[in-house]
Amino acid sequence: xxxxxxxxxxxxxxxxxxxxxxxxxxxxxxxxxxxxxxxxxxxxxxxxxxxxxxxxxxxxxxxxxxxxxxxxxxxxxxxxxxxxxxxxxxxxxxxxxxxxxxxxxxxxxxxxxxxxxxxxxxxxxxxxxxxxxxxxxxxxxxxxxxxxxxxxxxxxxxxxxxxxxxxxxxxxxxxxxxxxxxxxxxxxxxxxxxxxxxxxxxxxxxxxxxxxxxxxxxxxxxxxxxxxxxxxxxxxxxxxxxxxxxxxxxxxxxxxxxxxxxxxxxxxxx
Numbered sequence: 001x002x003x004x005x006x007x008x009x010x011x012x013x014x015x016x017x018x019x020x021x022x023x024x025x026x027x028x029x030x031x032x033x034x035x036x037x038x039x040x041x042x043x044x045x046x047x048x049x050x051x052x053x054x055x056x057x058x059x060x061x062x063x064x065x066x067x068x069x070x071x072x073x074x075x076x077x078x079x080x081x082x083x084x085x086x087x088x089x090x091x092x093x094x095x096x097x098x099x100x101x102x103x104x105x106x107x108x109x110x111x112x113x114x115x116x117x118x119x120x121x122x123x124x125x126x127x128x129x130x131x132x133x134x135x136x137x138x139x140x141x142x143x144x145x146x147x148x149x150x151x152x153x154x155x156x157x158x159x160x161x162x163x164x165x166x167x168x169x170x171x172x173x174x175x176x177x178x179x180x181x182x183x184x185x186x187x188x189x190x191x192x193x194x195x196x197x198x199x200x201x202x203x204x205x206x207x208x209x210x211x212x213x214x215x216x217x218x219x220x221x222x223x224x225x226x227x228x229x230x231x232x233x234x235x236x237x238x239x240x241x242x243x244x245x246x247x248x249x250x251x252x253x254x255x256x257x258x259x260x261x262x263x264x265x266x267x268x269x270x
Contacts, residue, residue, distance in 0.1 A: 020147040022061075022068050031062050037147040038068065042075045042101045043084065052080050067144040069133060076102060076129045086125060091117060102132040104141070104151040220246050223253070228261035 022034045035058055039048050057074040060066045066074075075081060076098075085097050095116045099107050107113050119128045132138060142148050223243050245253045257264060 019149065022145045022147075024064065028062065034068060034147055035061065035071070038072055038075055041104075041148050041150075042072055043081065044097065044101060046084060048080075054078060054080075068147055069138070069142065069144050072102070072148060073129065073133050076133070077126050082125065091120070095120075098128070098132055100150070102129070102148060103135075103137060104148050220244050221250055223257075223264055225257060226263040228263075 020034050020037045022031065026034075039053075054074055057066065057071050061068070061071045085101075086094050089097070092113055095113050096107055098116065099105055099112075116128055116131065119131050138148075141151065221244070223245055224240060225243065226240050243253070254264065
């Protein structure tokens with residue numbers, strides 16, 4: 001069986017995870033699936049004990065009294081979330097995790113992080129959570145009843161390409177947890193402040209891929225890219241093309257494409 005590019009890079013579970021939307025005709029088992037997916041996404045794949053679950057919001061969701069978005073809000077504002085990702089984390093680590101957990105992407109630039117830092121200072125933790133969930137971006141991507149998911153591995157309309165490579169720093173597959181030991185410092189602070197594209201590293205050997213690090217180094221990847229429109233053309237036409245890149249050059253190539261205004265549509269193993 002061919003090994004997908006995502007498996008080599010440690011993101012295969014994200015690529016294959018299902019889009020979960022809770023609609024009125026779904027049964028109780030489907031609601032349970034959605035509840036588990038919300039906990040997994042919002043709590044960064046950290047283990048949740050039965051006694052830690054939010055019984056009242058869960059019951060409200062099952063009875064149709066609240067939407068998935070409101071259930072996400074309850075989980076993100078809970079003492080459980082706060083104890084794991086706010087009280088014991090540095091400020092910018094909290095912010096980058098909020099982006100990951102609630103919007104499914106990495107921060108685009110320093111101004112985004114500063115804006116949320118100002119909300120935290122002026123209005124507090126709960127107001128900052130609201131600012132993600134009440135944003136146009138959240139509504140356009142997830143609406144009321146779609147469970148947030150990691151969408152940062154694909155370039156997004158209206159989002160900078162640099163966020164694509166930064167997402168690899170924040171997500172290394174569902175074998176890892178955001179609550180892991182020594183994960184309380186920001187992973188993206190330097191890159192975001194200096195407006196740099198983050199390097200891409202393969203996941204730890206064995207845990208997700210079953211492939212040795214030596215075999216990864218010899219792999220090549222096919223990048224489907226969309227060229228920016230020509231400044232001299234009266235027609236805004238974007239052409240697509242493909243480039244083949246060795247793994248060891250993948251990070252630098254993504255940075256180069258980002259600087260030139262290209263949009264990366266997909267990455268697959270060549």
